[in-house]
Amino acid sequence: MFPKLSESFYLRENVQLIxxxxxxxxxxxxxxxxxxxxxxxxxEAYQAPEDKASHAFNNRRTTRTEVFYNKGGIGYVYLCYGIHHLFNVVTNNENIPHAILIRSVEPLEGVDIMMQRRNKKKLDKTLTAGPGALSQALGITRLHNKIPLSANTVWIEDRNIPVESIVSTTRVGIDYAQEYKDKPWRYYIAGNKWISRG
Structure with missing residues (x-):
């Protein structure tokens, strides 16, 4: 068994660092x-209330965004374009609406299950590269919105996997966000093929 990330990991203030x-x-x-x-x-990091790319920009509170205002360490899952379920991690303390979109993963275990869920015959990066693809592969839907990451349904582990180098660049699909569209708040592992785009 590998340790789950502790609540304190998620409750820190610096969403970019997390x-x-x-x-x-x-x-x-x-x-x-x-x-x-x-x-x-x-x-990708989203730092509301000032971040114009965030669903919680300007402390917007709706049925959908209310999850942002919970204490960090829970999942936020929303439907994009009526098709894709996107999985985010809520961070920071209560009433500070920070979140991190998980954009891609490298398949590690249960790959056959992922391929079945994605209706894939061939293993390639499209299996889990992209936020909608990874959620489908891992079985994550809006049913998992607000789920505590300390539970045994969806969680994140530290397996001491080394990361040599990180690329910081602009986020995807947020041209509406004015000056915030240029923030280098998307991060990926340099040289890893399992990313949505270079």
């Missing part, structure tokens, strides 16, 4: 009796 430190950690799911796991290779 985003980087999630690289190399292992996202694990045990859903419908099926176990899958992947190494986190790509993340």
């Amino acid at each position: 985003s980087k430190e999630l690289l190399g950690k292992v996202l694990v799911t045990y859903i419908d009796g099926k176990y899958t796991a992947g190494i986190i290779t790509e993340t």
Whole structure:
């Protein structure tokens, strides 16, 4: 057994630092009796209330965004384009709406299950490279919104996987975010093929 990340890992103030430190950690799911796991290779940080790319920009509170205002260490899952379930990690203390989008993972365990869920015949990076793809492969849906990452359904482990070098670049699909679209708050493991884009 590998240790789950502690609550204190998620409750820190620096969402960019946490985003980087999630690289190399292992996202694990045990859903419908099926176990899958992947190494986190790509993340994006969202730092509301000032971040114009965040769903919680300007402290916006709706039924969907209310999860942001919980204490860190829970999952935030939302539906994008009515198709893709996107998995985020809520961080920081209560009422500080920070979150990290998990954009890609490298398949590690339960790969056959992932391929079945994704209806894939061939193993390639499209299996889990991209936030919608990884959620489908790992079985994550909106049913897992607000799930505590300390539980035994969706969690993140530290397996002491070394990360040699991290690339920092701009986030994807946020052209509406004015000056915040240029923030280098997307991070990925340099040289890893399991990322959504270079």
